[in-house]
Amino acid sequence: MEITVKTFEELTLNELHDILQLRSEVFVVEQDCVYQDIDGKDQKALHVIGKKEGKIVAYTRCFEPGIYFEEAAIGRVVVAVKERKYGFGHDVMKASILAIKKRYHTESIKLSAQTYLIKFYESHNFVTTGEEYLEDGIPHIAMVTA
Structure with missing residues (x-):
């Protein structure tokens, strides 16, 4: 898998389409969750694409810090269903953490994890903080870098 990091302005129209399609396939269809994926934040994000x-x-x-949380943030972590057995989720997380460190000069990162993925994020040095909560009807928990 080849990973690139782009600002919103650097995305091609086809990349933007394919990103939105993948997010919809997983977060809306697979997880049977109706929610507003296109939330006006993509323009402010750094996009890590595998x-x-x-x-x-x-x-x-x-x-960057202050946009989503007080800390830098990672969100919309997604891997295509047929590609989950290859470790691509770990690869894209490592690249995301590195991109934040390089671009925003911070080690402090927060994310809102679906609770069934706690062990996955713990393997990337995140720890849970606070109580479990529902986000769009799915159990989540806040996690921050240790």
Whole structure:
């Protein structure tokens, strides 16, 4: 998998389409969750894109401190269903953490994790903070870098 990091302005129209399609496939259809994915924050995000044979198979969006949380943030972490057995989620998370450190000069990162993925994020040095909460009807918990 090849990973690139782009600002919103650097995305091609096809990349933007494919990112939104992947997010919709997983977060809306697979997870059966009706929510407003296009939230006006993509323009402020750094987009970490994993492509395999030219097709987007993994993705995150990252924010500088103060945009989403007080800390820098990682969100919309997604891997295509058929590509989950290859470790692409770990690859895109490592690239996202590195992109935040390089671009925003901070080690402090926060995310809102679906609770079934706590162990995944713990493997990237995140720890839970606070209580579990529902976000769009799905159990989540805040996690921050240790």
